Amino acid sequence: MNRIDPKLAATLRQPRELIDAGLAPVDAVAELEQVAARYAVAVTPELVALIDPADPADPIARQFIPSADELVEQPGENADPIGDDARSPVGGIVHRYPDRVLFKLVHVCAVYCRFCFRREMVGPGKASALSDDAYRAGLDYIRSHPEIWEVILTGGDPLMLSPRRLAEIMADLAAIDHVKIIRIHSRVPIADPERINPEMIAALRVEGATTWIAIHAN
Ligand code: SF4
Known part of the structure; x- marks a missing residue:
């Protein structure tokens, strides 16, 4: 059986999908693609429904919508910050x-x-x-x-x-x-x-x- 899980299909994973949903600016696509190549992106429909796309500081968006800031590494940052x-x-x-x-x-x-x-x-x-x-x-x-x-x-x-x-x-x-x-x-x-x-x-x-x-x- 080759059935696509509708939840998986509806989850936004690509910068283009975020832009089309009004959750990221069009001119950020190249940087967001770099972020997505390094760190996974997934925003389920339930979380999308909680986001106000008109609010640039929406607190749900800030948690789950990628940002070009993620490409910036400061001295002293560590890939395993809690020492697992x-x-x-x-x-x-x-x-x-x-x-x-x-x-x-x-x-x-x-x-x-x-x-x-x-x-x-x-x-x-x-x-x-x-x-x-x-x-x-x-x-x-x-x-x-x-x-x-x-x-x-x-x-x-x-x-x-x-x-x-x-x-x-x-x-x-x-x-x-x-x-x-x-x-x-x-x-x-x-x-x-x-x-x-x-x-x-x-x-x-x-x-x-x-x-x-x-x-x-x-
Ligand atoms: S905080 Fe938990 S749910 Fe969120 S990305 Fe990390 S492991 Fe996954």
């Missing part, structure tokens, strides 16, 4: 605090925030998800560290996973005795609320661990 790499014992895992880890499963998002501090890890040229081998290595790391009681699934956006895959991951994590909390950070409930359907809700409920959802909304 230095605290990553295996791919996809960040172990910063003794009792919890980040598990970064996917490298795609429903919407791409211009302020993202993991923007070098998502978008153009990046794999869309951890490989199976890296996923299993991450699980093994969590299994072998009994001090880890909380696993945080985070950016990219874990709710971009299919409910089927998410259910498998939740079950894998909940099967580890010392993992008691699975926390998911997501903008999907705001950016693409239709993804939060009964199948997704069912995938998030799991025996053996408590699920927390941290909804990111600015």
